[in-house]
Amino acid sequence: MLKAFADSTVPREDRVATIHTESLGLHQQGRWLFRNLTIQVPPGTFVAVVGPSGVGKTSLLACLAGMRNPTEGAVHYRMSNGTGQPPLAFRRQLGIIFQRLLLTENAPVLTNVLCGRLQQFHFYRTLFGFPAALRKRAFEILHDLGMSAYAYTSVAQVSGGEQQRVAIARALFQEPAVYLADEPVSQLDTYLTGRVLGLLKLEALEQGRSVFCVLHDATLVARFADYSLSLNREEPGEWRLRRLAPEAES
């Protein structure tokens, strides 16, 4: 299954990062979603972000992705060589699975997956498509997710769950340092849910890529996550980071 990721062109050291948040706080529509959020997430960690609807999980991911500016505090990504980068400078290394998926619906499934690697090329290199080797690898990932029959079908013509798998494939294909996944399995059946979260878990374990994943199902959190980060609606400063799995020996 991991054959697709084994021959990565980028050296591994450049692809791991520690996520630092310092007193992160976001104020929106008259209330704080979270405050004083200070965490350090080392490479290869699977963090499940939990909490009731509307508590600010998506907004937290948006702050981590640099798509929203926090009201206070800051996020930065520290590479293994010691350099730190704010989210916007680090965005080439962020694999985001959006809650709304944000796929290009009129484009084929395969093209959508390939879009995960746009940031590796100048625009004139992708003006007339992608190199054959990349197309092959994108297809392998689609195959892993049971979507190989739809490579040339336009996204608008596949089902919601299939679209979600396309979004997941796009993120996996990107081989990012950090995955930011907003409810990536909300439309998948039990089997596919296990498969997708298992793939993300393997990415964390074997490639040292961190995963931030919004999840609602407590059993999935217990099964896949190393930490759970729960946000608190009543007390925005009272977020809780809980260890779930024993620390891996270092």
Added chain:
Amino acid sequence: MPAIRQTQPPPVPPLPRLPWYARLNVVNVTFILFILAVGVAGWRMRGEADEIDYLASLWGFLQRFFPPDLSAPVRNQVFSAMVETIEIALLATFNSIVISFVLSIGAAQNIAPKWIVVTVRMMLNGVRTIPSLIWALLAVVVAGPGPLAGVIALTFYSIGYLGKFYSEAFESVDIEVARGLRAIGADPIQAFQYGLWPHAKPLVWSYSLWMLEYNIRSAAIIGYVGAGGIGLQLHAYQEFGMWSRFCTVLLCILVVVTLLDFLGETIRRRINRRIARRTLSD
């Protein structure tokens, strides 16, 4: 056990009268104004050229039209002029597609900053207010008579329309997809190409085909002021009173335009069906 009593239904109130001013909606008012204007215009026209016997002059005119002159030299002349007309339209449409594409990105509110949008839109509005025949007159003055003037004229004329249509096509696309691509590091051109263009493409092509169709029609007339194409022929035959040849040209235009209408309609309907199907499955 309580007996079921039949009660008298309440009396129906009288039908309320609609006050006269309640009928003054925008449809009725504009229709009345239109009819009044027609009346005034008709009254002012009355009495001009009363002495001419309309029917007789029309009949005489039509007699000179038929039969159309289908002799080989005329046929060849008309045919090559028609080909030139289509060539003018093709080149003008191509030019305007390229230029409008660039301009429309500037005119799309979800892509360009406000001040550029306002500037480009004002420019496009300005270009659109000038009819194709006036553009042709200007082009003939600048480039001299001939098909090149026709190409220049129709290029400018089409930019006004295509620029507007393309920008509307871009604005109809959900910009969030392109923003999502930007969030994972794609540059603006990639975000446009892969996040926005696939949605706008069928619409943009449908408008372009419409413009081509429209330009062939326009190219048939701009020759009248010297801008090449079959209009030149039309003008010459009219000047020399060769009405049977004039008729041949008209028939040729009629056939081509009808064919084009049918073909364009069919193709565009198929493209639109494609767009509609995709929107439904959202």
